[in-house]
Amino acid sequence: MQAEGAPSPFGGGSDRVMRRVVFAAASAGxxxxxxxxxxxxxxxxxxLREAPLEQILFSTEWYPTEEPPAFGMAALIAGTLSVTLLSCLLAVPAALALGVFTSEAAPRRARDFFKLMLELLSFLPSIVLGFIGMTVVAPWMQESLGAASGLNLLNASLMLGFLMIPQVASLTDEALASVPRDLRDASYALGATRTETVLKVVFxxxxxxxxxxxxxGVMRALGETMVVLMAAGGAAVLPSLLTDPVRPLTSTIAAEMGETPFGSAHYHALFxxxxxxxxxxxxxNIVSMRLERKGMVK
Structure with missing residues (x-):
């Protein structure tokens, strides 16, 4: 037993050290x-010395190597937002359902198997998915959907969604597993079914x-490069159909930065x-923090 009056090995100075370590890590970030x-x-x-901000944000003319150059990024921004939004609409419901299944419904052996598969898929290189989108999904879309090009918004969104599902599902499973068992037992004791308990208590x-x-998951889709570079089609146009090719900001930077002269207007436009x-x-992040402060996320 610890002698009376002796300092706790987990208090005092060690607490101050840990606070300083955490503060230093946060400050470094x-x-x-x-x-x-x-x-x-x-x-x-x-x-902005070459083109006004309004032209960059609202013009669809992206011709940075022409004379005179045009730096309109509206189509690139629209491509980024459309691919991100569509991939989230496709992936998030499936990922949440998979997370609920592995945490609340799957037998232990099945849960261990699914968790292992999710962890493995989380490390799948994005270039592999981009290659699958080019060689498998694109020809199928041309044959089945009659698309002019299989490299389009829908193809890139499907591949991005597949990239998001393991990460979101695994983290959802961990979040649900962290809910105390007592809450579930209390819900069952009041006569709630498993579905009611999951939807109204655990979730x-x-x-x-x-x-x-x-x-x-959304930020992963927003910042992904290789999948959209290989599967989105690379056309800097405003998409009107799911089968239209798009060119997000990330793929534009990846495709053009290597051949852009240092210090040129094109170079600054990519930055x-x-x-x-x-x-x-x-x-x-700011929107998420605002929602949390308002109590919409509890």
Missing amino acids: ILIMAFILIFLAANGLPV PAAARGISAAVLL FAGLLLLLMTLAL
């Missing part, structure tokens, strides 16, 4: 993010973890595209 933001702004904002109790899982991506990600 904030500094790194600030450095990235400043770096992108320093290299991206000079493009609301795990809402914070589930919302974080969905947010991570400005990266700045827009970062601002979109920050906006998602």
Whole structure:
């Protein structure tokens, strides 16, 4: 037994050390993010000397190598948002259902198997999915849907959705598993069925973890490069159909940065595209924090 008056090995000085370690880690993360933001702004904002902000944001004319160059990114922004939104609509319901199944309904052996498969699929290289989209899904879409090109918005969204499902489902399973068993037992004792318990007790109790899982999935789709580079079609146009080709910001940066002269207007325009991506990600985080503060996410 610990002698009376002796300092606890888990209190006092060790608490201060842990607080300092956590504070240092958090500060380092904030500094790194600030450095990235400043770096992108320093290299991206000079493009505003070549074209006004309104033209960059609302024009669909993306011809950075022409004379005179055109830096309209509206089609690129629309491609990014449309691919992200459609992939989320396809993947999030399936991922949540899979997470609920593995946590609440699957037998233990089946749960262990599904968890292992989800963990393995989470490490699947995105370039593999892009290759599948090019060689398998694209020809099927041309034959079955009559699409002019199988490399389009729907193809890229399907591949992105498949990339999101393992991550969102695995984190959803962990969030649901963290809910105390007592809540479930109390619900059953009051006569609730398993479905009612999951939907009205367990799911609301795990809402914070589930919302974080969905947010991570959305940001993964927003920042993904190889899948959209290989499967989206690469046309800088505003999509009107699911089978229209698109060109998101990420694939534009990946495709053009390697051949762009250093310090040119085109170079600064690509950095400005990266700045827009970062601002979109920050906006998602801010919206999530606002919803949480208002009590909409509990």
